Amino acid sequence: MNATIREKLANRQRQIDRRLDKTKLGDCAKPMFTASNIHYEIADRVHGLAPGGIGAFHLLARKIGLIDAIDNRLHLLKVHLPYHESDHVLNLAYNALAGGDCKEDIELRRNDVVYLDALGTRRIPDPTTAGDFCRRFRQHHIDTLQEVYDDVRIKLWQKQAQRFFDLAILDVDGTLTPTTGACKAGMDIAYDGTWGYHPLIVSLANTREVLRLVNRPGNRPSHEGAALALDQAMATCFRGGFGKVLLRGDTDFSQTQHLDRWDADGRIRFLFGYDCHANLHAIADQLPAIAWKKLERPAPYQAQTGPRRRPANVKDRIVRERGFETLRLQGEEVAEFNYRPTACNRDYRMVVVRKDILRTKGEQVLFSEFRYRYFFYITNDWVEEADEIVYCANDRCHQENLIQQLKTGTHALTAPVTDLESNWAYMVMTSLAWNLKAWAALMLPESGRWQEKYRAEKLWLLGLEFKTFVNALVMIPCQLVRQAHRLTFRVMAYNPHQAIFFRLVDALRC
DSSP: OOHHHHHHHHHHHHHHHHHTOTTOOOOTTSOSOOOOSOOOOOOSSOOEESSTTHHHHHHHHHHTTHHHHHHHHOOOOSSOSSOOHHHHHHHHHHHHHTTOOSGGGHHHHHTOHHHHHHTTOSOOOOHHHHHHHHHTOOHHHHHHHHHHHHHHHHHHHTTSOGGGGSOEEEEEEEOOEEOOOSOOBTOEEOTTSOEEEOOEEEEETTTTEEEEEEOOBTTSOTTTTHHHHHHHHHHHHHHHTOSOEEEEEOGGGOOHHHHHHHHHSTTEEEEEEEOOOHHHHHHHHHSOGGGOEEOOOOOSSOOSSOOOOOOOOHHHHHHHHTTOEEEEEEEEEEEEEEEOOTTOSSOEEEEEEEEEEEEEETTEEEOOSOOEEEEEEEESOOSSOHHHHHHHHHTTHHHHHHHHHHHHTSOOSOOOSSBHHHHHHHHHHHTHHHHHHHHHHHHSOOOSTTHHHHHHHHHHHHTOOHHHHIIIIIOOOEEEEEETTEEEEEEOSOOTTHHHHHHHHHHHHO
């Protein structure tokens, strides 16, 4: 970032600080919102763009070679009149980046002249054409597109510091994608009565990238196809330079028929939840008291200020007054033992958490012979302490947040097209918007005198929710100026995160 931009950003921040100064409140006798006599006009020569940051992410896609890689490997169109495969893929991803909630929002971008100029295009595919492109996909085409993503991400991984490659943590989970349509091929009814699809998602917890996305009918079990997807994701990680991989999943993914194969590879560790079968429950009941150790949960966060008085628990008061039956956690203990699943030829480490649950009804305690509840985790990690194994398994909750971001942030996990494969293609192309966020963070340099600050900014961007990311780094109002062999975006508004944005632009133009 050059000195002029740095100084302008500092001036903008000083202006904001002066306005937010609590010692200078001004005239408090009237409301703060005083604007009146408001008029609107259409500009003649000055043209602005609300999602002004879209140019930087198009520059990112070009810089990392994504556009050329898609056109070189994905062949779905016999004649390019006028669109190429990369145009269609980026059209759906950019629609999500620009705040689009559905495929039909592409029509708004298509009729925005400044948006088209910002991307250097005469026109973009309309929603119907985008749907037609999705219907051209077959499974091998979708696999090819995800392999293109892998090739691009590996180039970005190799720019990271050496500590980045110590351990790749792969999380796997499934989720339901409901649809009200009645004619969508491949849909089915799920266990809870939901009609739709059941996509499987494998993500890299280090960067929260989506490594594999597999669409399935709604009635398929969560673990179906998970082993293959994990194998493909692991191959990408090892090809990218990671030395070790940790596989994590809930009880639906403890695929015992694959554990011996994964354990035989010294680079692979796994940590899966395990169903509380009767034999495991009996083993846990028979463990001696000395085998159990109290499980101390770490504080979820460090308070930056002094302790505050907790407000009254309104929900708990109502439950007690109305005599509802409820469960109250009294404490947790952890133990471990060796266990060999039926499909395995060797023993593995089984870590068990015993939760002391108290059943109450109003103020009355209900005694029960089933006071303890057990939660099991199977792993081939024999080094870490049992409580650390539990904490690591619980960290998988970030995968739930990632799935929610794909659902409500990018709106990738929807079914707007006609069959399983076309909706699968739509999910993969739209989820690219989420991966572009991660790739932008990986492009940020960490060197220099402010490397600790820069590293914190990179981690902040990696962990950012999609809506906040769009508002901070994409929805930047800009004036578009077309010059000879140059397209200039003049930022017309300020937010505190623009220093990160300009560092990203500098890294992309370097």
